[in-house]
Amino acid sequence: MEHNNKYEVTVLLPAYNEEGVIGRTVEKIRALHPDFEILVVDDGSTDNTIEEAMAAGANVWPHPYNIGNGAAIKTGLRCAQGEWVLMMDADGQHQPEDIARLLEHKDRFDMVVGARTRQSETSTHRDLANWFYNKFATYVTKFPIEDLTSGFRLVRLSVARQFIYLLPNTFSYPSTLTMGYLRSGRSVKYVPIQTKARTGKSKIKLLRDGTRFFLIITKIATLFSPFRVFLPASFVLFLLGICYYGYTFMTQGRFTNMSALLLNSAIIIFMIGLVSEQINQMRYDRVE
Structure with missing residues (x-):
């Protein structure tokens, strides 16, 4: 079947002040998948993230100022040229070697998500929060959610674009996208992965963003299954x-x-x- 897309897969990396790791991440992806489009959406970085990404060979779309992680994903979905879009973090947590493991399931499922296992290098308080979110989302969707907040996921571009209007500009876009897919009767597959500790300081603050994220999850729940x-x-x-x-x-x-x-x-x-x-x-x- 012929497609109008220029690439089979676009690897989408939202980035904000990731000059220390973005270059290595792009180079690893290019070495493993030279035929893929690598699209970095720079969310108003104040360092050399754009220069490092371009030097490593990525296509870069810059935001004029910081809007949010979810906004970068929405921009990427609008600009991507691949039939499939694989979203992953630019901070070194997700391993480019796991891309192939998600691609194995692309012809059978509408969305494939990398679910972090207990062996992943994550903090205890964040693991506890994710466990609560997963249980709450499982109750709302009536589907076993293994990792609601994982940013490592594969979707078909033509389908994902239908949900852009639902996605927030914040870090909660993975939750909204997952629940939107399940609510519309689409299939989701979870693939266990191990993540590494991020390079640099996290942009998420536990007290501020944890409270806000709980409110967002509740809002998402009432949005999809009131x-x-x-x-x-x-x-x-x-x-x-x-x-x-x-x-x-x-x-x-x-x-x-x-x-x-x-x-x-x-x-x-x-x-x-x-x-x-x-x-x-x-x-x-x-x-x-």
Whole structure:
């Protein structure tokens, strides 16, 4: 089958102040896959990231200022010339040798994700946070999520472009993309990989970004499967209302305002969830 794409695969690397490692990363990819397009999207770096990437042979698309990791991915999806796009971090965590392992599954799955194993060089607090996110996403999508936040993933460009309008400009684009694919009935494959400790200082701050990321994950959950969030909340309030009414009826022989508030809140949240589910379904008419 003929394709209009110039390359079979584009390796997309979003980069921000990665001058110390970007050159070596690009050179490794070129040595292993000389026929692939290597596209570096520089997100407003203030060092020599652009020069190092170009010297190593990558195509570079610069942002005029720092917008965000997710914004760099969106730019890359718009500019990529490959039929398939393999996204990976530019900070040395992901190994170019693992690219071939993801490509083995490209003809059977819509998205192939490198899932970090316990042998990966990651911090304990981040492992704990990822475990929580994976469990929460598994509940929302009804699909076993092994690594929700992995930035090492392979997608067909024509399909991924349909989800650009959903992707945020922040680090949470992998979560949004994964849940978007699963919500639209597309297949996802996880391949175990081992990552190395990043070169340089992490751009993610635990307290600031951890709290923000939890809110983002909750927002993503309500975006893709509203009832999976609203229904439990409604049920808990309804149960509390019934129990409190039973307690006040036995002790005071009356129906209190608090019982009415809890039951009304349960009904309101249920109806909001129902409306959100309908809006969510209409929004997906935009995706084939």
